[in-house]
Amino acid sequence: MTEQLSKRARRMVDAGYKVTKARMTVLRVFEESGGHITSKEVLERVAAIDENIGRASIFRTLDLFTRLAIIRPTYIETSMTPSYVLLPDGHHHHIICTNCDQVIEFDNCDLSDLAHQLEAEYGIELTGHLLEFYGICKTCAV
């Protein structure tokens, strides 16, 4: 099988994990969905593609991807299912309307100064970050 692997799939292989149908399907669901997606939605979409893929494997894969920093769970609504975000390559920030849950994306964050300062202060090596702003969007403000 000489199929071309996406960068993310490669990251998984490099970390010593096997390329399986379950994992590729979950990855595909994320890449096609583009944005935020709850575990429930992942379950549904994976089932739509291949209903033989087990529930447990999907959760295992979500866990794996989280550990590999391929996705990151985040919170948008209240106390409920997490929403997973595909981490593109370092940057991915949101402005979330707390009224209608619309998500606006932006990437011109300017955190490198702060990041360096924190690295120095705490002796830590930073590899990524998540920045979310909450507010009321134009439409809801009316």
Added chain:
Amino acid sequence: MTEQLSKRARRMVDAGYKVTKARMTVLRVFEESGGHITSKEVLERVAAIDENIGRASIFRTLDLFTRLAIIRPTYIETSMTPSYVLLPDGHHHHIICTNCDQVIEFDNCDLSDLAHQLEAEYGIELTGHLLEFYGICKTCAV
């Protein structure tokens, strides 16, 4: 009853909600815990104080406090129960070691410039934000 209400309790009253034993107990648990706390821990600690307080009321209160921006659900570990953070007054940020899950807190973020810029650009009114850095801590880097 002329008991002094905390600022947060007052915010609740001002929004038209009643001061009840269940709510005050949950608030007290948060204020005494100081930091991150999962719903499970809230359940346990509330039960330790007053075991007559019902499960459902606690979840209702978590929901209410989230809507009132008294607390904010956040994600620290992998795909699991959210961890609630008492919002002190606007700021509360984390550096999370992706290896050992240690959490370092800091609050000298300097996002007001960026926030203003985004407000202008997207015509949105921002009310809060969440900033998390991920990396490898000193201890794990060895």
Added chain:
DNA sequence: CCACAAATGATACAAAGTATCAGTTGCGGG
């Protein structure tokens, strides 16, 4: 192509969160 560890799907289970509803309680008005 073989062998074996890694991963899977099925099943059954545990935990987290929610709907419902009759009973209780905080609180504003008299």
Added chain:
DNA sequence: CCCGCAACTGATACTTTGTATCATTTGTGG
């Protein structure tokens, strides 16, 4: 001070989300 009512509660039963287990299958290095 107490009355009345809407808001809130606790109990129960339920749905949903996530996990442990285990026999079977599959990817991959040799």
